[in-house]
Amino acid sequence: MAKAEAENVRDALVSRSVTDSAAFGLLYDIYYEKIFSYCINRVLSRQTAEDLTSTTFLSAARNISRFKGKTRTEFADRLYITASAKIDLYLKKQPPEIQSFESGAITWPLLHSAILRLKPKDQAVVILRFFENLTVDRIVEITSLRPNVVRIRIAESLDKLKEILEAQIGGTEFPNTEKQFEDFVKKLNIDNLPDAAHKARLRAKIPTVFNQPETEKYRPILYLFIGIVFLTALGLTLWYRPADRTPPVPQRSAKLPKSTAEANLPLGQEEASRLEKIKKLASEGNIPELIEVLKTGDATSRLLAAKFLAELTDSNFADIIKIALPTEEADSDSPVAQEDEEAKTLLITTIDKKANLPLADVKLQLLFDGWTGTSEVLTDKPGQHQILIPKQDFDWFRISAAKDGYVNMTIARQDMKRLKLLVPAMISFEMLRAIEAGGIVQDEEFEPIEGAEVRILADFGENPELPKIDISGTFQTDVNGIWKCDSFPEDAMRASLKVSHPNYVSQDIYQPATIEQLKDLQYITILEQGVTVTGQVLDLQEQPLQATLFRGFYHRPDDKGVTCDEDGRFWFDNVSVGNEVFFVQCKRAAPQIQQVDVHPNMPPLIFYLEPANTIRGKVVDINDNPIKDVTVEVSSWQGFNLLNFETKTDANGSFQWTDAPAGEILFNISKPGYLNIRDFGMKSENDYVIPLFPPPDISDDITDQP
Structure with a gap:
């Protein structure tokens, strides 16, 4: 248990392994046997298992810069995921021969032959659970299946194995429960020990490929192409620009201009086919062809190709997407045709994060400090909108993106003048699809609580430059204590809740919640009934004071506290048992802070305030x-x-x-x-x-x- 807990905490060795091949080598030494065991248990052939283990670790070493995990468990799970993908591909290209056996005892080769008759995902679940001894939670992370789905697949796979073996050899009793099967596997004679020579040879190769993704060799080509297109676009702009044209200057009271790109046709079969072709090129890592699309494709194709190129080459998406924009001469009547000395162009793009496609008809709400030209607009077919904003030093701005079926997202900046920040030239929203999430609120007797209010936060990364997920409003529980939210992000990495009810101790801060339990509508929150705290506030002459009291180590700006009545008396309902801080403030009296041990049947509190x-x-x-x-x-x-x-x-x-x-x-x-x-x-x-x-x-x- 202690070892498992240690692997789930942030680990300095894992953090160093992203940039230090020696640190990666130490992790290799730790997990080589486990990955080899998984591979040989999946394919049975020692030579094939060694080849799969090699490709797994070499791929991990090449692409280690993309690994964002912080713990050894996350590192190991990434290795299992990579190995599973390579094993599935191998089995698809070279389907194994299913052997037949005569009646007799169930041996490891016989059982393995039966396992190969399961679906690839079920094969992985069975091997991970019973041969690698991983928990359901670990299998969930590796296979991307939900916990209840993993449990169902385990049960169904055991039933299927029993059916296969009884039909093949008959007369042999197969384990009926997971525990029996687990004990049965331990008794099998399985040769899954690795070869030390292979381990040493593979370890020697790792420094030669460490942090060198295969796509790195295309980066100079991409940058050269970006430079050529940029210089060409600049030359065309200067050549077509009339000397006597004076760009219009937007007035402060003007509405936001329309987008320069217009949607001409609905997404037809021909265009859908082109986009599928681009996605296929990306899956194959075909960077030269993607660059050609970026050079010659239509606006939608360019935008999609730019996104894939950024991912494949670890480049800045903003740099590439500028090259992907249409270069046709803008309409002279368009208010965003050209910038001038007092205005600049802001480009906003919206993309379906899961489909990697431009997203049209996203409603954008734009607010800028001191600028009356704010408005609500929609993105066009290529998922873009351009506006002119004044070239002034804004102290803050806020841009929100919303579309039915997607999570609302917001990007905002504060205190920009002090930090000497400017509005960026481009802002990109990768829109997350919304799904239903929820949970149950119960009391200490596990009875449902009706009418509890739930607030939820979620995010998909730690980068402060990324747009934030905006799950607005509160969600109330029904008579069964169930609450549901239909705007939860499908790809959320973290979530937290804050639950309150007037008859129970409310949660003052957000509590971490389990993503999978929220998606299964099974996350349980327990609220406790607290203690009623009463008391009185007096001055040193024991005269009542109409003071204001707050409890807790902090209070929100909108928290008005509790005000004493004319006799100086106060009361707090549902205070949590234990140490609590009470803060008292009153005009013409010195404030006071007291820490109080709250418990049932406690006597009234008396606060004596000294002169101010x-x-x-x-x-x-x-x-x-x-x-x-x-x-x-x-x-x-x-x-x-x-x-x-x-x-x-x-x-x-x-x-x-x-x-x-x-x-x-x-x-x-x-x-x-x-x-x-x-x-x-x-x-x-x-x-x-x-x-x-x-x-x-x-x-x-x-x-x-x-």
Whole structure:
């Protein structure tokens, strides 16, 4: 058990193996025997098993840069997946001879002959489960089957094997249960030990192919082609451009222009055939032919070829897709025909991620900071839309893509001015198909809870540049405690839930959820009934205060907390048993934080608030001149980010807070055009003069050296 747990944690050796052939060699030493055992158990021939093992590890070494896993389990699963694909291809090209046997005991060759009569996927499931001793969860990852499907296939395969063997030799009792079959396999005389010489020869080959995918040799050809097309397009643009043409300048109140590419014909049989041909070229790794399509095909074909070329050569999709765009001269009346000094073109593309095809009629919602030209538009037949946006420094933007049957996706950027970021020239949405997902919410007695609200998050990668999945809204449970979401991404990598109900302890943070259980509508969430906490807030003279209380180590900006009544009394329903933090804040009183041990039948809490303190200060520049409109906000107090205070300096650069607690509080002090100050400590006993400095000027050349 300890070893299995160790293989499921993030492993430094696995991370190093992506760039270090020596680290890959160590993993090879660990998993060679397992992969060889799997191969020989599938094909029985030792020579063939050695060949399959070699191609598996050499392929893994060549393409290791594409491996995104972090654990040894993920590394091993990738090897099993590669080996399974190569075994299936071998068995398809060279179908094994099914041998017949006389009556007698069930031997390994006899059992293997029966296994070969199963479907290839069932063969893999049986070998992985009973001969490689992998769990159902591991088999799910390797075969891409759902857990219940794996279990059904195991049961059906055992029934089929029993039927085959009884028909062939008769009179021999075949194991009736999985446990009996597992014990039976252990007693078979199976020779699956590898040859040490072969292992050594294969290990010596790995450094020669490490991190060198076969498609790498086509990369210079592709880059040369991109350069030629770019220079040609630039020359045509300059040659056709009339000297007296003045590009139109979009006004701030103008609507977004229409896309320049128009859909002329519906997707017919001829076009569908062309796209299938391109997909076939990609599956064969035929890069020269894909480059030819990129050069001569129509807009849709170019876009698809560009996507496959990017995948096969590990190139930047954005660089290649620019070459795939139509180069015809734009209509002079089109508002996006040409850029000018005050506007630039933004290209948005939408692609069906699973089918690798351009996706038309995707609704795009575009929002840009301070620009009134926002609108909703649709992508055209090649899955594209071009707009002109002002050449200004936006502080934020948000673009969403939505289409029935697909998951809503959003890409957004914040704080762009401070980070000196610009709107990219192209944004691509790889749209994920939506499926139904769901689960069950129960109480501690495993009874269904009706009316619980479920919020769900999902993603398909850690790259912050990728669009985010947007599963909006909440989903309610029915009388059976079942909830369903019809907009769950089919290819989601991770998911998390947050469940709440007024009569139970709500989950304050999102909890990780199992993808397969969500897809099977079987993910179970248990809510517990908490404790009612009551109490009173008083001043030092024991007069009631109408304070506001929050519980928990943090609270959302929209959380209004609980306000005491006129007698200073408060109550919280459904508080979880255990340690809980209560934060109390009131005008003209010092805030207070207390950690409380919550338990059933606990007595009422009493909070005594001390008189408030005043913190004051002044913000100046390097010449001691006051700075107006500087933001001063609390960042931390007693290790918690709970205090809600923010103000701006006046014309004299001054600020003050009259409801401060005693002791030191940390503040953030900031204003655009100055270097921000983080976690600046202040107490009520002092008056502070705080200088803000301008950012350093790094534009001047440094000529004097010390």
